[in-house]
Amino acid sequence: MHDAKTVSMIMKTTALAAAISSVVVATSFSFQAQATDDSSVAPWNAQAIPRHIDQEQLNGVLTRSEMEALISSGEHLFTARFRKEDGVGRPMSTQAIIPTKKKRPARHEFSRTAGLDANACVSCHNQPLTGGAGDFSVNVFVSEGFQNTDFDNTDPQFSNERNTNHLMGAGLIELLAREMTDDLQNLRKVAVQTARQQASTHSIDLVTKGVNFGQLHAQPDGTVDLKDLEGVDQDLVIRPFTQKGVITSLRQFTVNALNHHHGMLATERFGERWTGSRDFDEDGFEDEIQAGDVSALVAWQATLPPPGRLEVDNEAWRSAAIRGEKQFDAIGCSSCHRPTLPLKSVKFADPGPYDFAGTRRTSEDDHNAIYDLSLTSWLQQLPHNENGEILVPLFGDLKRHKIADQEVATLGNELLSQRFVERDVFITSELWGIASTDPYGHRGDLTTLHEVIEAHGGDARKTRDKYLALSSQDRESIIAFLSTLVIEPPQSVADNF
C-alpha cells in the first residue's frame, strides 16, 4: 500500500536492546519450557494453558525480567487457540458480563452471534499484527446475554454489531483514563465540600487534560446535579475501551472477552466467591482462567507499543500530509480527535483503581503488580511537554459524543443502547493507527477514510460539513495526513524493550 517510506519510531537495535532481547527470548521460552518439562504434559499437547500463571509471584513493581516473562506468557495466551481441555465453552452460562446461567445448552456451542465466536484473541485482533484490529468478517455481536439463547441472534433488536478495535497503546489509554477519572472525581469532591461549607450551590466545570466533560452542580446537602454532564458516566469514571467507551480497564475487558468469545471463565468473576461454583459454565473444568492468567494478558496488552507516524519519502504525500494536518486542526477535527493528551505517570498498576467487584481490585489480595512502562523502549520515543508529562499521540479525547443526527445517520445504526449509553453515542475513536485498521466505523462497514468522515453527524456535524466544503485537494490532504497514522510493522516482545 505504501511505497518508499520509513517508520519514524522503528526501534533502533542497540547493544542494550540486543542484550535484553536475549533475555526476552530466554524468558519467553521459560513459560513453555516449564510446561513441556512437566512430565504430565505430553510433548504434542497443544493445550493453550498447560499451567496457570501464579499471581502470587507478581508483587509490586515488576523487574524487567519479570515483566518480560509475564508479557511473553500474555502473548502466548493472546495467540493461543483455546481448546476443550483448557475449558473452552460455556454450555450452561451466557456471554453476559454478569454471571448468568442459560436455561438450556445452546444447540451449537460456537455461534457468530452469542459466541463462542473465536478460537483465540488473535483470531480477530490481527490487522496488521497481533493485537491489531479486525476485518468486517470478524465483527462481534454485542448483546446483554439473555438466558434464552433464542434471542441471541443477529437481529439488531437484540444485538449491536461491532468491528474489532486495535489494542496498540492500550496501556497508555488506560493510564490516561485513570488520571482523568482522578481529576474529575477530585473536582467533584471539592465542589461538594465547597457547597457544604458555603451552604449554597456550587457549580464547577469538569475539565481534565483540556477535555471538558460539562458541568456539575453540588448542593449544600451533599447531592449533586448531573444534568449538565457531557460524555462521561454519572460516576465520573472514564471508561475508555470498546467502540462505545463503556469498559473501565484492560482487566475488565479481558475478563469479559474471555467469557464472551471463548467461554473461558475467569475465577475473579465467575468463580466460587461470586457464583458459588468453580465450574459456573458446567463444562467440566474448574477455575479455567485464574488471576495470573488475566494479569499476563493485561500486561501484554498494556505494553503494546502505540501506533506511530510514517516518515513519508514521497514528496507529494509528505507536503499533502503537512497541509492536511493543518486542515484537520483548522476545521475542528482536533477538538475531539485531540492529537495528544498529557500523561503524568507510566506506572501501570494491575489491578487498577477504578474496577468494581467482579474484576480484581487492589484490596482483593496481597499480590498487586505494577508494570513500569518506562522499561519499554517505545516509551522513550514519545515527546514530553514542558511539565515533563508524556504526550500520548492518541488523536482522541476519551469522551463520548453523539455521532448521528436526522440527516447524517449512518453511524446511528444501532437499535440498542449499551450500558446506559444511547444508541447513537460513541467514544471518540482514537485515530492513531487508523491507516492500518480499515474498514472504518463502529460496524466496520465503511471502506474509506472519506466515507467515515462523511458519516460524522451529531456533535461532529459542523466539522464534517466543513470538511465536505473544502476543495477536493484539501480534503485529499486530510486523507494524506490520516494515512500517515500507522501501526508499526510486526513486532515481538523483544522489540518492546
Place this chain on the structure above:
Amino acid sequence: MAYQKIQTIVGALATIILSLLCTQTHSDELAYTGDIPVFEETASKAGIEHYYEGPWEYFVGGGVAAFDCNGDFKPDLFFAGGTNPASLYVNQSATGGKLDFNKKDDYVSAVQTAVTGAYPLDIDNDGFMDLAILRVGKNRLLRGNGDCTFDHAYEPFRLETDSSWTTAFSANFDPSTAQPSLVFGNYVDRIAPGSPWGTCDDHDFYQPSPKDGNTGDNARLYAEPLKLSPGYCSLSMLFTDWNRSGRPSLRVTNDRQYHRGGEEQLWHFDSGAQPRLYTQNEGWQKVVIWGMGIASADLNADGFPEFALTSMGDTKLQQLELDAFEENGWPKYRDIGYENGATAHRPYTGTDLKPSTGWHAEFDDINNDGLLDLFITKGNVEQMPDFASNDPDNLLLGKHGGGFHEAGLEAGLALPTRGRGGAVVDLNNDGALDLVVVNRGSNVSLFRNKGALYNNRTRISGNWLQIKLHQHGINRNAIGAKISVKSGNSTRIRTLQVGGGHASGESGFVHVGLGVAERASIRVLWPDGQWSAAYRAFANNFLIIERNSTEPKYWYPE
C-alpha cells in the same frame, strides 16, 4: 435373636445415617464460598453506653430506631431503655471510619422511661422524622424538629391511649388520608383476672382524624383508637402487601407463652371496612409459635414477600403457596425454613444444645454478594432453664444455590449477650452494613462491618447501591413503595415499610447488594401504584430518587 439382629441393623443404619447427616452438615460448612463479613463490636469505643433493663415487663421489648434526626443523612440511634431512660445517640462517624456517636441528653424535654421500642416515621409530612414510642404505659408520638430534638407534648400528636403494655407497632399510609394509620400492638393485660395466662390485650388502631375545615392547628391528628380484637400477645406486627393487591394487610406474630387458643394473625384492612381477621375458610392456617419478630423480604423476586418469624426454637421462614393463592386468593404459607437452613433453632457454638430464643429479624444483603441474608438477634428471655442461656445472634448468609449458611461465629457475632431489638444499617456510609443490637441487661452491641474475611485480614466485598425515595406532600418517604433493582437477569426488590422486627424500626437509605454488577436499572412502584421510569445507576453510590425526576441524584458523604 432376631430382635437383636434387627437392633444391630437399626443401630448400624442409625450410625450410617448419623454419619451421613454429619457429613452433610460438614460438607455444607465447607460448601460456603462467599464472603463472610467480619464485625467488630465497638459500642463503648463509639461512645455508646446504654442498657435495656427492668422487671418482667421488660423481658420483652428493647428496641432501637435507626434514622436520620438532623438531616445529615447519617443514621442516628434511639434506644429503648426499659426502666432506664430511652436515649438518643447522634452519629458522628466519619465516612468509612470508626463508629462514633454523641449522646444527646436534651433531645426531649421530658425523660422517656418505660419505653420498650421505637419506630421512626414522618407523621406530619414536614420532612422531619418523628418517633412512635412503644411503652409500658401510654404510648407517645414524639415530633421531630429536624435537629435531633423532639417535641414531647405536641398537641396534634397526642394519642388517646390506655395504659397498655405495648410491644409491637406498624404504620401504613392510606392514600385517602394525610397521615399514616398506626397500630400499636399490645402484649399481656396485666390487670385482667388470671393474668398473665390467657389475658392478652387488644391492639390499638389509630386512623387519622378527617380534616373537616373546622379543626385548628392544635387539633389532634388521631381520634380514639379502634380496638383490634382478639389480641394474642403480639411481639411484632407489619403492614404488608402480601398479595400484591395494593392494599396492605396486617401481619401479626404472637407469643404462645401467654395466649390461650391464639395463633398467628393476618388482618384484612379493606377500604371503608372494619379490620377483620383472615379465617381458616379463607385459607389462613393456624400456626402457634412464640412469635417474637417479623422480617419480610421478597427472596425470589416474584412479587410475593416471604416472612421470617422468630420464635423459641425454630425460626419459621414462610413462603406463599402460589397454587392456593392463584386458585383462591388464599394466604396459605409453607414453612421453608428447614430446607433452606434458616431454622437457627439452637446456638451454633458452645455446648448449650437447648433451643434458641430469637427476637429481632431482618433481611438485607450484609455481604453485598447480591443475595439476601438474614440477621437474627438471640437471647434467653431471662433465666428460662429449658432454653439456651448462651445464645449468640445469627448471621444467615444467602447462598447462590439457595438456602442460607450460618456465619455468626466467623463473623464475630458470638457474644454472650441477651439480644432483643436490632437494626441492620450502614452507620459510616461505606456501603457495608453494620449491626446494632439492644441487649437486655448489658450494653448495646454495635457491630462495625470491617469487610469480608480474607486470610488474616478483611477486604472489600461486592458492589452495592443505597437508595432513598422522596415524594412531595403526603407520605414524603414513600412508605409502601417497592424498589426494583435490575442488573443482568437478576431483579432485587425492596419494600419500604414501617413495622416488624422486634420493637425496632429504620428509615433512610435502602441498601441493595449487587454482587459483581457495576450498574443497575432501578424502577420504583410508588405507594399509589404508579411505576416510575427506569433510572440508571452506577454501583457503590448513594442515590436519592425524587418522584417524577428524570435522573436520580447522587449523594456524597462528607
